[in-house]
C-alpha cells in the first residue's frame with residue numbers, strides 16, 4: 001500500500017515507518033523537523049519537509065501520489081507548552097489535522113489512522129484501567145485538541161465516508177524518544193542518570209502512568225492496516241500502573257548495573273494540573289486486532305537505556 005506518515009522523523013512514527021517499509025509498503029513522510037530528526041527518517045521513504053499547518057503544502061503532498069492511507073502523527077506534543085500557548089497548540093494539532101483530512105478526502109484517501117492519547121484524554125479516571133468507553137475529560141489544551149480531532153474524524157466519516165482508526169496511546173517510551181513529550185520522563189531520567197545529573201521528581205512520586213514500549217505499539221500499527229474496513233478507536237496500553245519513583249528505581253538499577261547506589265532523586269513541588277493516576281485497558285485491541293503488549297517494563301527500559309548510552313558515548 002501507499003502510506004503517508006506525518007511526523008515520520010519523530011520518535012513513534014519513525015519506528016512505524018521502518019516497520020511499514022520492512023513489510024513492503026511504499027512510505028512517504030511529512031515532517032517539519034521541529035522535534036523530529038533527519039537521522040530518524042528511513043532512507044527508503046520519500047520525504048516532504050514542511051508544516052502541516054500550511055494548507056497549500058499539505059495539498060501539494062496529497063496530490064502528488066494516490067495514497068491509500070494517511071497515518072497522522074505530526075503534532076505539538078508538549079502538554080505544558082499547550083497550557084502556555086493553547087492557540088499555538090491548536091494551530092498545529094487541530095488546524096494542521098484539518099488541512100490533512102481535507103486534502104486527504106479530496107485526494108480519495110481510503111483511511112486515516114490518528115495518533116491520539118489515552119494518557120491525556122480521559123482526565124482523572126472514574127475507574128481503572130480506562131477502556132475506550134470511559135468519559136473523555138481532557139485537562140489540557142493538548143488533550144482537548146486530540147479529542148477535537150477525534151470528533152472531526154467522525155464528521156469526515158459521516159459526510160464523506162472517510163474511514164478512520166483512532167489509536168489512543170498510553171505513555172509510549174523507547175529508543176529515539178524526545179525528552180519533551182508526553183512520556184518524556186523515561187528519556188529525561190535516562191539522560192540525567194547517564195550524565196550523572198540530579199533527577200527531580202515532581203510531587204511525592206506516587207503518581208502512576210501506563211508505560212507501553214514503542215516496539216509493541218509498532219506491532220499494533222501493523223495489525224491495524226489489516227483491519228481497515230471500519231472506523232473505530234483502540235487504546236494501545238499495558239493496563240499496568242507504574243509510579244514514577246518505581247520507574248526511577250528500575251531505570252537507575254539498569255544504568256548502574258545494580259552495582260552502585262544511584263543518586264537519590266530529589267522531590268520537588270507537584271506540577272499544577274498533573275494527573276495522579278493514568279492506566280488504560282487495551283482489551284478491545286486484543287479482541288479485534290489480536291494485539292497485546294509483549295515487552296516487560298524491565299526489558300523495554302533496558303533497551304531504551306542502551307540506546308541513550310550509545311547516543312552519549
Ligand SMILES: NC(=O)c1ccc[n+]([C@@H]2O[C@H](COP(=O)([O-])OP(=O)(O)OC[C@H]3O[C@@H](n4cnc5c(N)ncnc54)[C@H](O)[C@@H]3O)[C@@H](O)[C@H]2O)c1
Nearest residue numbers: 007009010011012032033034035036051052074075172183
Ligand atoms: N509519546 C507518547 O507517549 C505519546 C502518547 C500519546 C500520543 N502520542 C502522539 O503520538 C504522536 C507522535 O509523538 P512522539 O512522541 O513520537 O513525538 P515527536 O515529537 O517525536 O514526533 C512528532 C513529529 O511531528 C513533527 N511535527 C511537529 N509539528 C509539525 C508540523 N506542524 N508539521 C509537520 N511536522 C510536525 C515533529 O518534527 C516530530 O518529528 C503525536 O501525535 C503525539 O501526540 C504520543
